[in-house]
Amino acid sequence: MRDVTFGQYYPTNSVIHRLDPRAKLIFMLLYMVIIFFVASYCGYALVALFLLTVTAIAKVPVKTLFRSVKAILVLMIFTAIINIFFYKKGEVLVDWWIIEITVGGIDFAIKMALRISLLVMGTSLLSFTTTAVELTDAIESLLKPLSYIKVPVHDIALIMSIALRFIPGLMEETDKIMMAQKARGAEIDTGGLIKKIKAMLPVLIPLFVSAIRRADELADALDARCYNASKHRTKMKVLKFSAKDAIAALVVVVFATLILLDNYLLGGLDRYIVDFVKGLTA
């Protein structure tokens, strides 16, 4: 359970940590969109360089960042295999029985794996540098315009922050219950799939019971304090967009522009490099 780093804050109090969470959220969205515009390996190198630089500035160990990829490794390998076998383009390398592997397929599989891992590492970086509370505040603030058309933005934000707040508690609870059942001789990590699923029942049932109990208690506590999402609520921490956010925005825009230029103007820098190397060897 403890290995899942996704959604875990990594406190180092760096500049990246202190950026306006709204800005970070927008950068994140831009980053996610931009990754789908990367056309060449040079482009991926640039994305990786960008990601590693931000990670270094944030003082988050690269190891921690890689650990977040470990969680989706199975998914990555699965997509890569599917792509290798079913994406057909260019020169055929292997042609045996019903299997046909092409250069284009391998190329696409590698790019897809890069895309997924960079995507996950980027999103993890956001959660390493931003607390759950900051994130919900940012979302609430960004969704504010929707409240004019009667969308209950504050309620949505509250629901989200409660959900996020519950995750570590539930993880801890899971750990405790697992230990208790292991102490009663339950073998949770061994056996085949069916056996494993069956073995999870003694953990899941108490977990649900306790989650419902906690939710009940929280609802009572909110009611007892007459909590309501009125317009007049004020914030303890007011978000501010400052000079460092502007500088960060500039960097992100330059980065995005470079990727777009590579795609639309050059159609991928790789071709030119391949041509250049061929020119040298010829």
Next chain:
Amino acid sequence: MRIEVKDLSFTYSPDTPFQKQALSGVNLQIEEGDFLGILGHMGSGKSTFILHLNGLIKLQSGEIDVFDVKLVPDKKNKQDLRKLRGTVGMVFQYPEYQLFEDTVEKDVAFGPKNLGLSDAEVASRVERAIRLVGLDYEDVRTRAPFELSGGQKRRVAIAGIIAMQPRVLVLDEPTAGLDPYGKEQILELITKLKRECSPTVIVISHDVDEITRFADRIVVFNDGKVAFDLPMNELFRHSEELTAMGLEIPRAVAIADKLRARGIDLGDVVNADDLVRAVVRKFGHGNMDETAISKLSASQFDFSAEYGGTAAGGDR
């Protein structure tokens, strides 16, 4: 047969900013038949320590030998873990939260079944365990654990451990969240279980007034180390150091300490019964001999209300 812990150290989340050393160089021997109390405030490492006794945490450094099951770092022997879990029974805090089956009988049977016993053996152990914890077997066996009262649920959870017939019973805050009457009953149950089922008992508690009533020996954890490991009557000679560690001292000890400061030395006093006997011995009437004095208990006197809940005879 004994539990032997050598140079045990443990760090949570090593190499991250959340790194926390929970245990450092703990050495401890627990003999079969010990009634051991473990004291220590939050984060002192006491919970981490007992998790090791059941192989629930992977050993990082040190050596543990529990009744000839040996644990060393980086070696995981499945067979040994099963044997270990049949030897050491763990009753966690709020054990009723781990109940999951639809009948009491099935839930209690979960542990012994996992030990790989025959159906007949499981059934007889279940019945015995349920009776041992003081529940009405015929009435309770087919009921859902969730419809029982809080105290009954806890008994069912304890029965689930007892049914594995562990030789060592470990209880973490067994009376947490119960009312004084419920507490009294659980304490009586623990004494009974030690006598009739598991001869070695380890209890974690932060309520010193409670722990002093039954433990023979107390281990105090502080900052991941064993600060004291003494027979009960000697421990509270160190009441000042214990207070400095943020631990409370039993009220009887506090009274004896105050009297000593005023020049009245009652000797080693640990709990309310000791205090009563010591006072009678010192100031009591000459017509009481030692056997009569040793039969005195605090609950015979009507000052229980002023003295506080622990001296009260519970339901009486």
